[in-house]
Amino acid sequence: MNIEKLGSSDLNQLSKLFLSLSKGESESRDAIDKIVFDSMKLSNSERKKILDSIVELKMAQTSRKEINVLVETSEKWKPHKKPKKEILTPIEPSKRLDKWMDK
Numbered sequence: 001m002n003i004e005k006l007g008s009s010d011l012n013q014l015s016k017l018f019l020s021l022s023k024g025e026s027e028s029r030d031a032i033d034k035i036v037f038d039s040m041k042l043s044n045s046e047r048k049k050i051l052d053s054i055v056e057l058k059m060a061q062t063s064r065k066e067i068n069v070l071v072e073t074s075e076k077w078k079p080h081k082k083p084k085k086e087i088l089t090p091i092e093p094s095k096r097l098d099k100w101m102d103k
Contacts, residue, residue: 005039006035006039010035010039013031013035014032014035017031017032017035018032033047033051037050
C-alpha cells in the first residue's frame with residue numbers, strides 16, 4: 001500500500017484511529033482495516049482471506065506460548081561446566097631422564 005495515495009481526510013482519520021487503538025479501543029482496528037482495504041481496492045473475499053489468516057496466526061502464536069509454558073521447569077537451568085585442564089609444568093629433559101631411571 002502506498003500511503004501517498006491516501007487522501008488527507010483518510011490520513012487524518014487513520015491518525016485518530018491509531019491513537020484510539022493505542023488507548024485500547026479495539027473497534028478502531030475494524031475502521032483502520034476498512035480504510036486500508038478500501039485504499040487497496042480489495043474485494044470482500046480478499047478481505048475475508050486476510051482477516052482469516054490473521055486469526056490463524058494469532059491462534060498459532062497463542063498455542064506456541066502454551067507449549068513453551070508446559071516445557072518450563074521449576075529448576076534453574078545451568079550450562080554444563082567444562083572440566084579444568086591440567087596445567088603441566090615444563091621439566092628439563094635431564095631431570096625427566098633422572099625421574100625415569102629412579103623408577
